[in-house]
Amino acid sequence: MTATHPLRTITAHEFDAWAHMVTTTYGQDWHEGGLRNAASSLQPQRTIAAYDGTQIVGGASIYGRVMTIPGAAIPVAGITLVAVLPTHRRRGILTAMMRKQLTDLHESGGEPIAALNAAEATIYGRFGYGIASHIAEIHADKKLLALRPGTDLGDGTIRLLDHQEARPLLEKVYDIARRGGVGWLDRTETFWQARLADGERVRDGGTALRFAVHLEQGGEATGYALYRSKPGLVQVIEVASTTRQSYAALWRYLIDLDAHAALTYDGAVDEPLTHLLTNPRAARTTLIDNLWVRLADVGRALAARRYATPLDLVLEVQDPFCPWNAGRYHLQAHGDSVTCERTQAHPALRLTSAELGAAYLGGTTLSSLAAAGRIEELRPGAVSTASLAFRGERAPFHPSGWAFPAF
Numbered sequence: 398m399t400a401t402h403p404l405r406t407i408t409a410h411e412f413d414a415w416a417h418m419v420t421t422t423y424g425q426d427w428h429e430g431g432l433r434n435a436a437s438s439l440q441p442q443r444t445i446a447a448y449d450g451t452q453i454v455g456g457a458s459i460y461g462r463v464m465t466i467p468g469a470a471i472p473v474a475g476i477t478l479v480a481v482l483p484t485h486r487r488r489g490i491l492t493a494m495m496r497k498q499l500t501d502l503h504e505s506g507g508e509p510i511a512a513l514n515a516a517e518a519t520i521y522g523r524f525g526y527g528i529a530s531h532i533a534e535i536h537a538d539k540k541l542l543a544l545r546p547g548t549d550l551g552d553g554t555i556r557l558l559d560h561q562e563a564r565p566l567l568e569k570v571y572d573i574a575r576r577g578g579v580g581w582l583d584r585t586e587t588f589w590q591a592r593l594a595d596g597e598r599v600r601d602g603g604t605a606l607r608f609a610v611h612l613e614q615g616g617e618a619t620g621y622a623l624y625r626s627k628p629g630l631v632q633v634i635e636v637a638s639t640t641r642q643s644y645a646a647l648w649r650y651l652i653d654l655d656a657h658a659a660l661t662y663d664g665a666v667d668e669p670l671t672h673l674l675t676n677p678r679a680a681r682t683t684l685i686d687n688l689w690v691r692l693a694d695v696g697r698a699l700a701a702r703r704y705a706t707p708l709d710l711v712l713e714v715q716d717p718f719c720p721w722n723a724g725r726y727h728l729q730a731h732g733d734s735v736t737c738e739r740t741q742a743h744p745a746l747r748l749t750s751a752e753l754g755a756a757y758l759g760g761t762t763l764s765s766l767a768a769a770g771r772i773e774e775l776r777p778g779a780v781s782t783a784s785l786a787f788r789g790e791r792a793p794f795h796p797s798g799w800a801f802p803a804f
């Protein structure tokens with residue numbers, strides 16, 4: 398808590414007042430559908446508020462989700478709906494809420510990592526969060542888009558289904574895709590509802606959501622694309638597939654949609670689409686930070702993932718914001734056998750939790766952080782060895798946001 402603004406979890410009947418504070422802070426009016434989605438997906442016992450007397454003046458919540466990480470899928474605390482009223486800024490309320498969330502995770506033995514999408518990239522580094530993934534905002538000139546000759550499209554078909562028909566097929570495909578994709582989350586009923594919410598506000602001038610589902614000859618769904626049309630634009634919302642042929646076939650379908658000059662999609666940094674095109678420059682991309690990861694418990698987090706190469710490394714971790722994490726760790730990894738124990742041995746690398754958070758999903762490299770002067774190498778070659786081991790096979794990708802609406 399801060400000296401003047403105590404923090405506590407909200408009760409269910411305080412939800413409306415809490416939501417009102419969040420929307421006021423975000424410069425919005427909460428509409429009916431949004432309020433319903435938030436009320437059903439948020440857990441009051443994981444939602445905190447800062448009080449000025451009886452008034453709620455700040456708040457933050459946690460969604461408990463399961464995220465695919467290199468070699469495993471683990472519970473992750475999804476930090477969301479962080480807000481402090483404009484009347485109460487710069488008094489340390491955010492700092493107190495961040496500390497409470499992480500302390501609670503540590504003391505309860507909760508999720509070993511926390512993750513969030515940052516409203517501004519200047520906010521969360523000070524609390525030990527590091528940029529673990531980027532998103533490639535793709536903007537393509539449709540008349541220049543064409544697939545390379547000879548692209549294997551398989552022999553399936555694409556059907557436009559309505560929401561009800563598509564929904565079970567989407568779930569099956571998504572569940573296979575997310576298990577193989579680092580950064581992807583599990584999606585329970587509540588989160589599906591939010592992801593597929595389709596009211597006027599969500600459409601933002603576009604059509605209703607379209608469900609293009611790829612079916613194999615035997616009827617099995619192996620991919621889907623969610624999109625809407627906006628004036629002059631195909632806005633691709635989500636593409637998931639379980640085979641390379643269905644991925645290529647879905648993109649051919651999207652590219653072939655007539656009467657649109659442009660196509661947009663928030664894809665992975667290493668989105669295979671680029672390599673399917675005759676003119677890769679037709680799809681221009683802007684990179685933007687996406688998932689910020691914070692190791693709430695360094696030892697448990699590092700032991701939970703798998704590493705690309707064998708590793709025997711002593712790390713000295715500095716962590717003024719979460720002092721329980723500070724100290725030396727002996728990280729040993731060989732295939733599925735991974736241990737991370739406290740030690741007094743001499744360290745090979747000195748770094749903070751933020752660098753470990755950044756490297757955790759295998760996207761940001763330790764070598765790049767070291768080149769920026771953010772990691773101290775105490776044993777020659779240790780950065781290079783560790784960087785290769787932390788690296789993932791594919792760039793991590795988080796196909797939907799943490800922030801409201803809650804998908």
Ligand SMILES: CC(=O)SCCNC(=O)CCNC(=O)[C@H](O)C(C)(C)COP(=O)(O)OP(=O)(O)OC[C@H]1O[C@@H](n2cnc3c(N)ncnc32)[C@H](O)[C@@H]1OP(=O)(O)O
Pocket residue numbers: 422423476477478479480481482485486487488489490491492493513514515516517519520523800
């Ligand atoms: C995961 C998500 O939900 S992201 C959404 C985040 N929410 C928003 O952006 C909504 C609008 N903004 C706000 O609600 C508030 O301004 C917040 C939550 C960003 C900050 O809350 P505050 O209580 O004012 O922050 P607090 O007083 O604890 O500041 C902590 C430090 O962060 C800095 N800081 C706070 N906000 C910002 C910002 N937007 N940009 C840069 N620095 C910031 C402060 O200057 C302070 O620095 P210091 O420790 O060096 O003095």
